[in-house]
Amino acid sequence: MYGWIWRHLPGNAWVKALVSLVLVLAVVYVLFQYVFPWAEPLLPFNDVTVDNQ
Amino acid sequence: MAATADETEEITDASEPGPAPGRRRPGRVALAVSVFGELLITVGVLLGLFVVYSLWWTNVIADRKADRQGDRVREHWAQKGDSGPGALDTKDGIGFLHVPAMDNGEVLVEKGTGTDVLNDGVAGYYTEPVKATLPIGGKDGNFTLAAHRDGHGAKFHNIDKLEEGDPIVFETRDDWYVYKVFSILPETSKYNVKVLSRVPEESGRKKPGHYITLTTCTPVYTSRYRYVVWGELVRVEKVDSERTPPKELRD
Numbered sequence: 262m263y264g265w266i267w268r269h270l271p272g273n274a275w276v277k278a279l280v281s282l283v284l285v286l287a288v289v290y291v292l293f294q295y296v297f298p299w300a301e302p303l304l305p306f307n308d309v310t311v312d313n314q
Numbered sequence: 315m316a317a318t319a320d321e322t323e324e325i326t327d328a329s330e331p332g333p334a335p336g337r338r339r340p341g342r343v344a345l346a347v348s349v350f351g352e353l354l355i356t357v358g359v360l361l362g363l364f365v366v367y368s369l370w371w372t373n374v375i376a377d378r379k380a381d382r383q384g385d386r387v388r389e390h391w392a393q394k395g396d397s398g399p400g401a402l403d404t405k406d407g408i409g410f411l412h413v414p415a416m417d418n419g420e421v422l423v424e425k426g427t428g429t430d431v432l433n434d435g436v437a438g439y440y441t442e443p444v445k446a447t448l449p450i451g452g453k454d455g456n457f458t459l460a461a462h463r464d465g466h467g468a469k470f471h472n473i474d475k476l477e478e479g480d481p482i483v484f485e486t487r488d489d490w491y492v493y494k495v496f497s498i499l500p501e502t503s504k505y506n507v508k509v510l511s512r513v514p515e516e517s518g519r520k521k522p523g524h525y526i527t528l529t530t531c532t533p534v535y536t537s538r539y540r541y542v543v544w545g546e547l548v549r550v551e552k553v554d555s556e557r558t559p560p561k562e563l564r565d
Contacts, residue, residue: 262348262349262352262353263352264348289363292360292363292367293363293367293371297363297364297367297368300364301368302429305536305537306368306464306465306535306536306537307368307429307462307464307465307466307531307537308504308531308537309427309432309460309461309462309463309470309529309530309531309537309540310427310440310460310504310529310540311443311502311503311504311505311506311507311509311510311529311540311542312442312443312504312505312507
């Protein structure tokens with residue numbers, strides 16, 4: 262999987278490494294900005310109030 | 315590692331059309347196993363990132379928002395000056411909670427205990443299932459508050475550091491409300507809404523009074539139970555021109 266991505270990136274090893282880094286940062290950004298905020302309320306870690314539901 | 319695999323493959327691709335005998339490309343099973351392994355690693359990294367997100371990044375975001383909202387409230391207070399009590403503006407927050415034992419500075423208090431409110435790194439006063447009685451106005455009742463234990467500012471993270479007799483100070487535009495902790499319930503069901511009653515009987519008090527209730531989740535990092543701390547109003551101090559804090563906050 263990752264080998265396949267590496268082989269399909271353009272340029273020499275340095276360019277590939279740079280592009281990979283950018284890709285990794287982009288994935289982390291999407292996760293922190295969109296995916297985790299969406300997933301968090303679905304998980305039972307952060308209810309702090311008492312209520313009768 | 316990836317680079318060597320790359321080179322060998324390019325060589326085989328260039329020199330021979332099919333896989334050379336003895337130096338075959340990985341078989342289907344090997345390929346499936348390696349993809350599966352990579353997926354497992356990916357899941358592990360994702361879960362690790364989620365922990366980083368919940369315990370660190372949400373705090374960064376929430377503290378930033380809370381600071382901004384807190385500044386706005388203080389600006390409002392400064393602008394209105396001494397022009398009488400005026401209408402209570404609950405949108406930006408009604409005041410600040412200072413709990414020296416929790417060692418986390420001031421916590422802005424806003425209306426409501428929904429995640430949209432609490433995720434901004436503030437404490438919220440209950441509007442449901444039992445409505446909080448705000449100290450402003452001086453009526454008997456229970457000033458009930460909730461805040462996050464972890465993540466999103468984690469404003470009540472150190473709630474377990476509070477002991478009986480510790481001060482809890484609530485600051486409004488005109489007054490310091492000084493409470494003293496008199497009872498602690500380290501673990502209760504999340505359905506136990508009785509702790510929010512006007513007279514919270516589980517705390518040992520039977521008569522109406524000016525109470526404050528802090529609720530959050532426990533044990534840390536989970537939401538299995540609720541941790542409750544009750545305090546009682548000791549005195550109200552007028553805010554002076556320098557906003558000198560009451561002596562409980564000075565030492």
